[in-house]
Amino acid sequence: MAYVAIADRDHEQHLHDPQTFITKYVWSQDHKVIAIQYSLTAIFVGVIALILSGMMRLQLAFPDSFSFIAPQDYYQFVTMHGMIMVIYLLTALFLGGFGNFLIPLMCGSRDMVFPFMNMLSYWVYLLSVIILLASFFVPGGPTGAGWTLYPPQAITAGTPGTTWGILLMLVSLGVFIIAFTMGGLNYVTTVLQARCTGMTLMRMPLSVWGIFIATILGLLAFPALLVSAIMMTLDSLIGTSFFMPAMLEAGEQSEHTGGSPILFQHLFWFFGHPEVYIVALPAFGLVSDILACHARKNIFGYRQMVWAIVAIGGLSFIVWAHHMYVSGMNPYFGFFFATTTLIIAVPTAIKVYNWVLTLYQGDIHLRVPMLFCIGFIFTFVHGGLTGLFLGNVVVDLPLSDTYFVVGHFHMVMGVSPVLVVFAAIYHWYPKITGRMYNETLGKWHFWLTFLGTYSIYLPMHYLGILGVPRRYYSYGPTEFIPESAQSMNVSITYSAILVALVQILFFINMFWSLRNGPKSGGNPWGATSLEWQTTDTPAKHGNWGPKLPVVYRWAYDYSVPGEAQDYIPQNEPPKGDAQGFDPGHPHEGPHHA
């Protein structure tokens, strides 16, 4: 009998049906449950990282006031905050969370192609989170090497957490990469092979495109992190000299010979720069879909948007050394990487123009997800433009170790994706839960978060131009830093605490609405893409009832002239073809994937 991938099977009884509470909610192979597991775990560690940043801000605003924040604690907070936010929150949430939830629903398949491996992916991810958090409880605490973990300092005495902390960090990253690879292989295979009838590549919503290309980036870039983690673990544990140079350690000649710390930097950033786009591309995709839906207008330049995603993905592999200008390099290399960095701004700018042009003359509904998306356009343009400064070698050198960089990357990689996360959670909340959230509370959440984060990061650019260095525990009396800079630090801290507290509104809204929100119905926004056309809301196991959907059009038929309704779902047959298309019944067969 012909083999039929699980995502393509036509009857629910042939799926891995959950039988008990455990198989339904704990060891679940359903992509929607796994998505929620991924998301909740990621948000949980994200809150821990948020608290760490609050502690850092307290120290910066009121140095020497808190006995529980010693210098080594501060560096541990910096390190864990950065690593958690970038990898364990954003990567896991966009790909493990939204990727898992949206790919099968938007592509019209029953589940991921390999559901068991998908389940394993989550549990291995959870293991990596547990290993990471365990480092708070080991002797010496977590590593304080900074999120980039540069050797030699990361494993040399004097840095916090060189005994246990760094090892747990490296092992946790290795485990995370295994989890990501299992999930990622599933996402790309599902997109390529399990789309329903009629869903051509160019009919896929941009969310799927963003997640798909980001996953490919992750699959090719994470090995660089794994390679550096393996070699650094060996340097640290058995005393090899892959990265560790010959040097004096605590006044004595170390046992290491002549390793190359620069090699680590190249490997790290060969992963680290694509990582920016692993987070950004899904965000681009989600924003495009949410904007089009709430502006009741087709996305402007769909093909350009797809090509831009692919181009950004390709270019992201040849810009990594712009993170290393201060490490020193051949001037021609610097020239090359500055050029590629500026070139990548072109497809990115195309995307921004197209978002704005999508809004132009649209029927804009300023609902909560839309507000977050428009907020994203502001913060992303802001962070992108300061990126042009830092992409140039001569401008980067004086600014690289200042707060300008902190302001830049938090704008572009912190605030922007997080605004999209909120937009997406609000937008798909009715589909996930079947309930509507509280709109007023959501709007308060948006405005306080948006204005609050601006008042955190905008002043940081100014501090950076003043020359205030980043990574310092406290400044003491420093001639070139005026006292007003310290007042600004205090104000930034107040804003940061405000923004952190405002997130409580979000959690209250989500949990309260889970039981008390009004029923949302299947398609409250009048959206066209397939996930809104499921027979049940929330979608049941197998997603589509007895028959898989058939797709007749692209995902952006909003406000089509001459139509009574201002949207046409993807699975609605064209006029004059009222019967629709019968794909027939694929053969059933044993599942031996």
Place this chain on the structure above:
Amino acid sequence: MSIFRQLTEKSWATQGVVGEINDRSRGLGPAAKTMLGFFLAVLTSMFFLFVIGYRMRMAMPDWEPIADPGLLWFNTGLLVLSSLFMQRAKLAAQESKISVVRNNLSVAGVLAAGFLIGQYLAWGYLHDAGLYAVNSPAAAFFFLLTALHALHLLGGMFVWAYSTFRSWQKIEVVRIKLSVELCTTYWHYLMLVWIVFFILLLAT
């Protein structure tokens, strides 16, 4: 449809069912094959970066080349033969000859196990020559590259063991055809990786 045609489709202008209906007409075969293709891309990225790391580390002043044990030539021969027998097993599976599949799979597995034992013995040669991971960066890379390659082969041995075990039971070939095919692709891939590593180790 070519990928270029697919990516230039003006999807806003067409309605109705266009495109393909199932995996077979998309020309991609079973999902597991696509997944293996991506997995090999992941491994290629990783092994490639190790090679880059090796070349960059070589440029440091403390690098001293080491004499590679001659045993590696013998091991390479074993791995090439193993790959060859895997290929024969795959061809036999396509012709539904279960006993031929069984014999070739078994021989391929024994040869691969021989390769792994040979690699372990090669480690012993380095060890006896006083070359350790801590005192020689070249030896450190030797141990690292061979160990990683061996670990991946060992992982493949699980799929091999499954297919071989099933092939000894009285089953239809079609039930193990896919896993034999996947296993063979993986074997060829690891053979190529080893040859690249071997050339790198010999040349430096």
